[in-house]
Structures are given as C-alpha cells and as structure tokens.
Amino acid sequence: MMRNLLFTIAFISILALSACQSTNTDKLPILGSREPVTTEVNGETVTDTVYHSIPDFEFLNQDSLPITGKTFENSIYVADFFFTSCPSICPIMHRNLLEVYKKYKDNPEVMLLSHSIDTKYDTPSVLKSYAEKLGISGNQWQFASGTRETIYGISPEYMVFTEENDQVAGGFEHQGWFILVDKDKHIRGAYNGTDEKEVAKLMKDMDILLSEYEK
Amino acid sequence: MRNNWIYSIVGIFTISIFILSCQSNEEIEYAHYYVNGKTAYETHCQNCHGAKGEGLGLLYPPLTDTAFIAKNKNNLASIIKYGMSGELIINGQSYNGEMPAETHLSPIEITYIINYIGNSFGNKIGHYTQEQVQQDLINARN
Numbered sequence: 001m002m003r004n005l006l007f008t009i010a011f012i013s014i015l016a017l018s019a020c021q022s023t024n025t026d027k028l029p030i031l032g033s034r035e036p037v038t039t040e041v042n043g044e045t046v047t048d049t050v051y052h053s054i055p056d057f058e059f060l061n062q063d064s065l066p067i068t069g070k071t072f073e074n075s076i077y078v079a080d081f082f083f084t085s086c087p088s089i090c091p092i093m094h095r096n097l098l099e100v101y102k103k104y105k106d107n108p109e110v111m112l113l114s115h116s117i118d119t120k121y122d123t124p125s126v127l128k129s130y131a132e133k134l135g136i137s138g139n140q141w142q143f144a145s146g147t148r149e150t151i152y153g154i155s156p157e158y159m160v161f162t163e164e165n166d167q168v169a170g171g172f173e174h175q176g177w178f179i180l181v182d183k184d185k186h187i188r189g190a191y192n193g194t195d196e197k198e199v200a201k202l203m204k205d206m207d208i209l210l211s212e213y214e215k
Numbered sequence: 216m217r218n219n220w221i222y223s224i225v226g227i228f229t230i231s232i233f234i235l236s237c238q239s240n241e242e243i244e245y246a247h248y249y250v251n252g253k254t255a256y257e258t259h260c261q262n263c264h265g266a267k268g269e270g271l272g273l274l275y276p277p278l279t280d281t282a283f284i285a286k287n288k289n290n291l292a293s294i295i296k297y298g299m300s301g302e303l304i305i306n307g308q309s310y311n312g313e314m315p316a317e318t319h320l321s322p323i324e325i326t327y328i329i330n331y332i333g334n335s336f337g338n339k340i341g342h343y344t345q346e347q348v349q350q351d352l353i354n355a356r357n
Contacts, residue, residue, distance in 0.1 A: 087315045091262045095271050133273035133312075169315075 028180075028188040028209055032159065053185040054157050059115070059144035062128040067113075067142055069185065076209050077111040078202070079179045080193055081155055081162050083118035084130045087169050089176045093193035094134060097178065101141055103203055109210060112141040115155070117162045117172050119148045159190065178202055182209055245330065245342040252331025255324050259317055260332075268336030274312060276305040277336075284338045291329045292348045293355035296320060322348050 032052030039046055056069040078100060082090040097112060104110035116122035122130075127143035144151075148164075155162040158179045165173040180189035180202060189205045191198040257266075263275040270277035278284065283305055284291070298316035302309060320328075326345040333340035 085313075088262060091271055091275060095265065098272075130274070135272045 031187040051186050057154050059146040060124050062124055062131050062143040064124040072111055075109045075111045077113050077181050079113045079158050081115045081117050081160050081174045083116050083172055084122050089194050093176050096199040115144045115151055119151055248327050248330035252327035255328050256331050276310045278332050279336045280305045281337050288340045289351050292325050292351040295325050
C-alpha cells in the first residue's frame, strides 16, 4: 500500500514535470532519475547527465523464443504490464493498445511489449492464444513471460507498480500505464492506458519521437 | 339526463387518466432502469464488452447479436450473476472464454443492466421487470 502510494506520488511528479516541459513539442523529455557525472576534459570539468535507462532483460515471447533488450534496439517501443485472465483494466488497456498496433502495423521502428505478471498461468502458449484472439500476428507486439523475479524486477524500471495481491479481483495489482521507450532505452513518456485521450497523446508523442530518428 | 352525461364524461375521463398514468409510470420505470443500467454497465461490463457492445477480438464477444440476446433474454440474469464459459457462437464467430460471475450484483442492479443491454446495441427486448429477473435467477438455480 505504502509502496503503491510512493509510486503514485513519483508518477504524478513526473507527469507534472513532463507537462511543464511539453510546451516544447518537437522533443520529448527524458523521464526518470538522472545523475550528474563529472569528467575532466582538457583540464576543464564537464558535467554530463546520465539518464535512467531500462537495463537488459531476457524473457520468453508468445512463440517461446527468447527476447532481450537487443530485440528492441532498432525500434521505439511501448511497454505495459497485464495478465490474460484480468477481469478489470487489462481489456480496456489492450483495446486501446490495439489502436496503437493498427496505426503502426508493419512499421519496423515501432514495437509493443506486454509483460504478463501472472507468471504461473500465462505461459508462452497461453499468451500465444491470447494474442491470436486479440487479432495479433507476427512479432511486432511481443508478449513476455518470465519468472516472478524477472517480471516483478523489471516493472519498477519502467516506473510501473505491480504486486501479487489476493485482495484484488484477479489476484494481481498493477497500474495501467503505457510507457514509451526510445531506441536508447530511455523513458520518454507515460500514459494512462485506460484513457482514450491519453492514448491519443501517446500516438502523437510516438510520431514526435520517431521524427528524432529521421535523417 | 344531463347529469348522466356529465357523470359518464367524468367517468371516462377518470379511467383514461388512470390508464395513461399507468402507462407513463411503466415508461418512467423503464427510463429509470435504462439510465441506471447504463451506469452499471459502464462499471461492470464495459471493460470487456466495450462502450458500443462491440466486444474485443475473439477474447470477449459483442452484445450486438440481436437474435442471441432475444432468444436468451431469460438467461441474461443468470449469465450476469453466475458467469459463463464454454463454446459459444455470436454473430457467426466462435468464442470460448470465461466470463467471471458478478455474484455481488443485486437483482435490481441486474434488472437495470438487462434493460440497458437488452435495448441498446441494436437489441430490442423491451421493458424487463425485476420480478422476471428474480424468477430467472430461481430457474437458473434449478
């Protein structure tokens, strides 16, 4: 509960910050913690900022193939956390993410990554059947399964709260954020995946982010 | 003679007022159920079945199969209260999912929802009463 609250507060502050910065529409902010790193160049001290980035990971996708950070190295991607038997917000999130999928279908620079937090039940074959019923083919939209440690370990890196909790419907508590990640694994935006307006904003921001990579 | 005329006019007038007000009472009740049903639908059903009853892929069936809804209007209460699973053909598509039971919903809330979905998304089952819902739930138990 306390952790949940802290995450929410952290998120609201980040959102507030990004709201201020978004007056400049041609570049998205980099979200998350940042550390100044001081180096000496030609006798002068230079301070650089090192931004939070998603550390490397390894999961199995819906085809039981390993996916790692490298799978996403040439694309921006949207990450979220869900589970297939989720009775509450997940259907809304994936109804919305399906619109994102349709808009960027076959764009090699855009991928989607949905992590299942039901690490016992949601095996790759369960995720495969879920993806097919949702109408997804190919591997542009990856459905990741992992161990409890790896899945629950990666979610704070995306600043998303997840927890196994018997008290809530379905048995898992999680937030419905869509996290926009750039090709350098920096977080560039966070959007409420249950809110159509925010998802529309996500798609606008994806276009802005993609234009950063245009030569 | 003249009095008779007045009496019968007043009588007919009174009776028609009764009939009219009875009808509009039912209409008012229906409107009330429908509006409450929309709110309850948004809270309990819309995440899976969609704002327009469109469903989601082959995961969640749409509520737009008017023939299915009309044929199963007496089963709706049971589907909502006790859930549903197994193979199902909706709009010619096969679904095989699991709808969770909404056991916490009261008969009146279920009545609201049935009046809403039964008269939205192209469906037209008309006014559905709470007595009928209670009977449907008893039948579902047997």
